[in-house]
Amino acid sequence: MSIQTTDIPFSGPPRHRLLLLTRRYLQQAAIVGVAVALVVWFGCSVRHALAQKGIQFSFGYLWNSAGISLSEGVVIAFEGLRPILRPFSSTDTNAQALLAGLGNTLKVTLSAILLSTAFGTIVGIGRLSTNWLVRNLSFGLVECVRNTPLLIQIVFWYFAVVLRFPPADAASSWFGGLIASRSGVFLPGIAVSDVASPVSWSLLVCGFGAAFAALFVGHRATKAALCAASAAAVTGSIIVGFPLALDLPVATRFGANGGTVLTPEMTAILLAIVVNSSAYVAEIVRGAIDALPKGQWEASAALGLSRSHTLRDIILPQVFRVVLPSFANRYISLTKDTSLGIAIGYPDLFNVSGTVSNQTGRNLEGVIIVMLTYLVLSWIISACMNLINARANARGGS
16 A cells, blocks of 8 residues: 555546546446455355354454453543543453454554654664764664564564563663563653543643644644644643643562553564664665755755754755655554564454454454454555645645
């Protein structure tokens, strides 16, 4: 799946354009109709074959009690009208188990997208560094990662790195807020106050909403007004009792408490996917920088700009407008790679779906749910990157 970058307009007299448009729409409608007919025929055939063997095709099992436990994963529950997140329990339904697995998949996906983009860009720039050591270290990292299977990398990070962390009673601590042990990695997190008033929550939500809307507004005056409204709402929330606070992990004799916890399985799958995707992102960035005219570097040097200033103010703004379609494909592949977490027991969507299918015997229904979920996730990523790409091209004037 790729994002749209061009739209070829029709030319010629209006009647000719109308005929071309009509013919194109009829061709597309015919293709869609044939595809739908094939899917319906395949579904009916499968259902008939299952019925002959006494197997019913139904998704009703989703509302039955799961009867399984997950090492991690949360579900949404309600205390009155207030939604809360609580750990998954065996009394929850199969649908909630799948949602907990989907949440674990999204945690890894979103974290890996952010980290691999940042780390891959640094490595890609390092591939073109004038420093011999930096350039060759970046080259070695990219070649090593790209030429070994991701599954082997996941196993390496889990058994050779994460499970080699010190035990809980001798956990390593860095920077006063990062604790790593075989029990997992503890990071600073956000604590939610139980006594915060609805007014403070409302102001905070309005503040974040205004800041988010400002990202998609092109008019400068409107953007400035939204930013000012966001700052005022957050300030008001702080005055009446801010509902969020920084939660630092604290090392104890038996491990650590507080903060955000990454289990050993999540730490390993996240490290593997971030490093693996960073290698591909680095090559995308390096190729885009190489494709720019060399005269830009020479012109910047003639103006007295340093290499770092040229890279930051001239090269990278052009590069990120060019690499967005390639980034979209990389992010979609990254999302599907999270299903390999089953190799080390990480309870992602694919792993949980397999467990539920084995318990209920609904393998076909489980496969369909997983396939459709990854398809929707890919569409969402593609749509988001299309939106960002359109805005970047509009600003770039291309």
